Amino acid sequence: MIIIFKENAPEKELGALREEIKSLGLEIHESVGEKTRLWGLVGDTSRVDMDWLSARQIVDEVKRVQEPYKKANRKFHPKDTVVDIHGKKIGGGHFQVIAGPCSIESEEQMNSVAKSVAKSGAGFLRGGAFKPRTSPYAFQGLHNEGLKLLLEAKKACGLPVVTELMSVQHIDLFQNVDVIQIGARNMQNFELLKEVGKLKTPVLLKRGLANTLEELLxxxxxxxxxxxxxxxxxxxxxxxxxxxxRNTLDLSAIPMLKSKTHLPVIVDPSHACGIRWMVEPMALAAVAAGADGLMIEVHNDPEKALCDGPQSLTPEMFEQLMGKVQSMVQFMKNLSA
Incomplete structure (x- = not known):
């Protein structure tokens, strides 16, 4: 349920209503704009009489929300959320590129890629220490040692780091990670989602291989x-x-998600296509569709990569792509100005 208040509603009356609503066991999510103030009521709102609220002098309109997601709903939070990670912002007109290898393989590999993507303009460094693989015999990452190498590369290049968390048991190891990634296979690992919900660390949530947008939200x-x-x-x-x-990149998901939620939306064209030469056109298409950022796999020697080499760009290819992405981002900003 959403309550939209009249302009300049007195704080005293707002406070009294707030206490009455909280006494019903409901949580209030407040959003304040230049001329509007609205409350999103979260909880069992079936007990709330809309006429009881509409009768208030300070209330302009009351709406029931049909979608089962509340906090992620744009109706509750009309303004775009901007996620700020050590000064690097994503969302609300702020565009970022996350780049790095699919898996962390060695100190030399990680430092080499880290320095090259930072030089080319990436805002974040990615690297997988724990890797979910379809085959139990495939390389599954260096685990704790991989995290150490990632954090060392962070010091070398100065970029915040993004890496995937696969298990609740590993959360303590991620204290110095800047963005925790929840991969496609764990999108509906609800116990894991609950645990990262208790943290202050930003979370990058990937859509599952066969999940709807509502399930993602x-x-x-x-x-x-x-x-x-x-x-x-x-x-x-x-x-x-x-x-x-490899998969089908759902570009229509970008504008649809932007209409449904205030959360930033980025695109991973590397995993979507699984083909190196397709990364560039799909990355540029994602920018044109309104994405807030990209996640690109980069490897210093893709032919010898232990994971996802066929979809990884070389540092040289990534540098060329970044030039085009930056131009496209600027073009889209000029177009909407």
Missing amino acids: MSAEYIMAGGNENVILCERGIRTFETST
């Missing part, structure tokens, strides 16, 4: 309901009948 709701509202959504392709690409 409900997973974000789990995190936000726990108190962590710094959530970034990531479209990384979904499984369809098409076999010519």
Whole structure:
């Protein structure tokens, strides 16, 4: 339920209404604009009489929200959320690129890629220490040692780091990680979502391979309901009948999500396509569709990569892509000005 108040509603009357609503066991999510103030009521609002609220002199309009997600809902929070990670912002007109190898393999590899992507203009460094793999025999990351190498690379390049958390048991190891990634396979690992919801660390939540946008937003709701509202959504392709690409990149998800939620939306064209030469056109298409950022896989020697080499760009390719991405971002800003 949403309550929209009249302009300049007295604080005394707002305070009295706030206490009455809280006494019903409901939580209030407040959003204040230049001329509007609204409250989103979270909880069992079936007990709330709309006429009781509408009769208040300070109330302009009362609406019931049909969507099951509340905190992630744009109706509750009309302004775009801007997630600020050590001064680097995502959302609300702030565009960022996250880049780095799929998996952390060695100190030399990690430092080399870190320095190159930072030089090319990436805002964040990614690298997988714990890797979910379809085959139990595939390389699954260096685990604790990989995290150490990632944090050392962070010192070398100065970029905040993004890495995937796969298990509640590993949370203590992620204290110095700047953005925790919840991968596609764990999008509906609700116990894990609840735990990262208790943290202050921003969370990058990837859409599952066969999940709807509402299911993605409900997973974000789990995190936000726990108190962590710094959530970034990531479209990384979904499984369809098409076999010519690894997944099918759902570009329509970008504007649709932007209409449904205030949370930032980024795109991972590397995992979506699984083909190196397709990363660039899909990255540029994502920018044109309104994405708030990109996640790009970069490896110093893709042919010898232990994970996802065919979709990884070389540092040289990434540098060329960044020039085009920056131009496209500026073009889109000029277009909407």
